[in-house]
Amino acid sequence: MKNISFLILILISVYGYSQTSNEYQKKVLENTEVDLISSLYGQKGDNAAVTGGIGSEKLSDLASNIIVSIPLNNNDVFSINTTISAYTSASSSNLNPFDYKSNSFNTSNKNTSKESKGGWNANSGASQSITNNPLVNRGPTPWLESTGASRSDIWVNGTFDYSHSSKSRNTIVGGNVSASHEFDYYSFGFGGKLAKLFNQKNTEIDLKGNVYLDTWNPRYPTEIHSYIVANEDLNSGFFSGVTIYDQNRLVMDKNSPDAWKPINTTLVTDKKRNSYSASLSFSQIISKKAQLSLFLDVVQQKGWLSNPMQRVYFGDRPNFYIGNASSIDNYTSKSNTDVFQLADDIERLPHTRLKVPFGARFNYFINEKLALRTYYRYYSDDWGINSHTASIELPFKISDNFTIYPSYRFYTQTAAKYFAPYEQHLSTEKFYTSDYDLSKYNASQIGFGITYTDIFTERKIWKLGLKTVDLKYSNYKRNTGLSAGIVSLGFKFVMN
Numbered sequence: 423m424k425n426i427s428f429l430i431l432i433l434i435s436v437y438g439y440s441q442t443s444n445e446y447q448k449k450v451l452e453n454t455e456v457d458l459i460s461s462l463y464g465q466k467g468d469n470a471a472v473t474g475g476i477g478s479e480k481l482s483d484l485a486s487n488i489i490v491s492i493p494l495n496n497n498d499v500f501s502i503n504t505t506i507s508a509y510t511s512a513s514s515s516n517l518n519p520f521d522y523k524s525n526s527f528n529t530s531n532k533n534t535s536k537e538s539k540g541g542w543n544a545n546s547g548a549s550q551s552i553t554n555n556p557l558v559n560r561g562p563t564p565w566l567e568s569t570g571a572s573r574s575d576i577w578v579n580g581t582f583d584y585s586h587s588s589k590s591r592n593t594i595v596g597g598n599v600s601a602s603h604e605f606d607y608y609s610f611g612f613g614g615k616l617a618k619l620f621n622q623k624n625t626e627i628d629l630k631g632n633v634y635l636d637t638w639n640p641r642y643p644t645e646i647h648s649y650i651v652a653n654e655d656l657n658s659g660f661f662s663g664v665t666i667y668d669q670n671r672l673v674m675d676k677n678s679p680d681a682w683k684p685i686n687t688t689l690v691t692d693k694k695r696n697s698y699s700a701s702l703s704f705s706q707i708i709s710k711k712a713q714l715s716l717f718l719d720v721v722q723q724k725g726w727l728s729n730p731m732q733r734v735y736f737g738d739r740p741n742f743y744i745g746n747a748s749s750i751d752n753y754t755s756k757s758n759t760d761v762f763q764l765a766d767d768i769e770r771l772p773h774t775r776l777k778v779p780f781g782a783r784f785n786y787f788i789n790e791k792l793a794l795r796t797y798y799r800y801y802s803d804d805w806g807i808n809s810h811t812a813s814i815e816l817p818f819k820i821s822d823n824f825t826i827y828p829s830y831r832f833y834t835q836t837a838a839k840y841f842a843p844y845e846q847h848l849s850t851e852k853f854y855t856s857d858y859d860l861s862k863y864n865a866s867q868i869g870f871g872i873t874y875t876d877i878f879t880e881r882k883i884w885k886l887g888l889k890t891v892d893l894k895y896s897n898y899k900r901n902t903g904l905s906a907g908i909v910s911l912g913f914k915f916v917m918n
Contacts, residue, residue: 450587453918456886458912461910462909462910463485469858471859472514472732474564474845476844482510485508488504500582505578506576510573512573515568515574516564516567519563561745575604578603579602598614605639610635613632616630624707627704632697633698634696640690666764669742674742682740685767694726696723702717711787713785719777719779722776727773728771730769732769732856734765737845737846766849769855797813806837811832812832814830827872827873828870831866831869833865834864840860869894886916888913892913
């Protein structure tokens, strides 16, 4: 997930063309439409996966999305969907927690030899007095973000979609191609769709299939990667001159057979992660006021499904630390601002995963002012997660142009069989993770939105007529302590 800056959106103007016909036929899409959506997301919590299930989950993300839908002729529509997401993450920054700006640890000792790592001197830091000011006593810690390169990134995605409708409008076929990139991950996808309408278009059946061929550019916790690069020698490379302490706050003998080392020196062996999905949906207009939809998805994933950035700590292995030894006893407390525990391993999960969600939507037009939208989904996978999602939205038309829509969503899931909190895994296990996204939890989300609609697009910007403006805010909370908020603003334009 994820410094906030506003992105400049560039509108690309494109013109469709019409095919001539002896018989008039209404276009699937009359004019080119442009959708602009921007959102700002922020979260906080204390169960960061990169630091083994404890530590800051503070994250902020600014995303902008532009969708351009172009009528090629009466029956064909081509769409371009581009998203740019810029995020800053305290959790991801601690991929290398030993990299941060100046503080008392690197200014109190004038030693600038190879003992200093990433602006931090382990030996000088161990002797510093403790204060309650994290800006003064700042060292490697899971509770504050570092300034390493992994603290922020930009995710870019582009999708190209083509859709063809038959003259009767009872059959729709289409396909899509997509690609996305961030600093440690690449994705390429493609898919197709088929929709059939029956019963005077009151009944619709949709079938979709997608394939995503993804590739890791893996990044690892600094201590594990450095240990392997140094040929498992704690007296060279990153560890040269750096003091390591055991759980009794004693200096560790780097030459001892009991010295710290990760239990695995084999990291990502397969950089591929492929996903294959098939979706079937059925939609029925029950009456003038009611509509029901049912859907079923099957998703198969294969490849390296673990996140190599995420640490795991075992309860049956001794603990080792870099930083201020006197802070070891309160390592799991937020008051720890200057010591960091060396990882036992990275997250390891099975190389296959089967996901099967199915559910329903029911919409009801209560009256000219009020409508009801409901949603339910049950999800199950072979990692042991079962979940239920239920939501309700009540759009209320307050005028000819404005509609408000309060919403509520509830979610609950069981834990994956490979999940355990910080230091509750055993080193004898084959698979393990401390990622709280795979834990047992409940979550609720309350939202409120307002939409402005101008069906005649009387307000114009250049050649673009403004059709809708949508503003929404949602507040999200888990019973694990994670909380988040997101505000989004969207515009739909029609090109005249």
